[in-house]
Amino acid sequence: GPKVLQIPSHQIIDMGQMVTLNCDPVSNHLYFYWYKQILGQQMEFLVNFYNGKVMEKSKLFKDQFSVERPDGSYFTLKIQPTALEDSAVYFCASSPGTFNNQAPLFGEGTRLSVL
Template identity: 90%
Template sequence: GPKVLQIPSHQIIDMGQMVTLNCDPVSNHLYFYWYKQILGQQMEFLVNFYNGKVMEKSKLFKDQFSVERPDGSYFTLKIQPTALEDSAVYFCASSPDWGSSYEQYFGPGTRLTVL
């Protein structure tokens, strides 16, 4: 079936540095999402994105976070600066349209470790 790719699979960085997580969504999908899963906890919604804009964001989507998808390339999550509590697995997802927006296709995740 359709696949969402995430690059890299693992990332280790020092606290205070910037990190960009990359997501290659399903090619004809229009809606994009990021979720965060801290080890041992449930996956939680961060943000969704459509037509170049953030549509909704949770309180977990801190000011240090930003998302973009320039010119149909990767959908990215940037964290600048990173903090220890940003260590988690970040899952990207996409969906074809708003009507089926709960039917989301997920990538395998990027494990981010902030030292």
């Protein structure tokens, strides 16, 4: 079936550096999301994105975070600069439309380790 791909699967960086997490959503999906999960716990919403714009973001989506999807390529989450508390697994998800059609499909996640 359709899959959301995330690259890389694991990223290790030093605190203060910039990191970009990449997501290749399902091709005909229009809505994109980033979620954060710490140690297999509750998934926490960060942001959703549609038609080139951020639709909604949570308080976890700090000023150091940004998202974009230039020219239909990867949907990216950039963190600049990174902090120790940013260490987590970041999941990208996409959906074709509103949840009337289908709940979001999730990728395998990118494990970010900030040292």
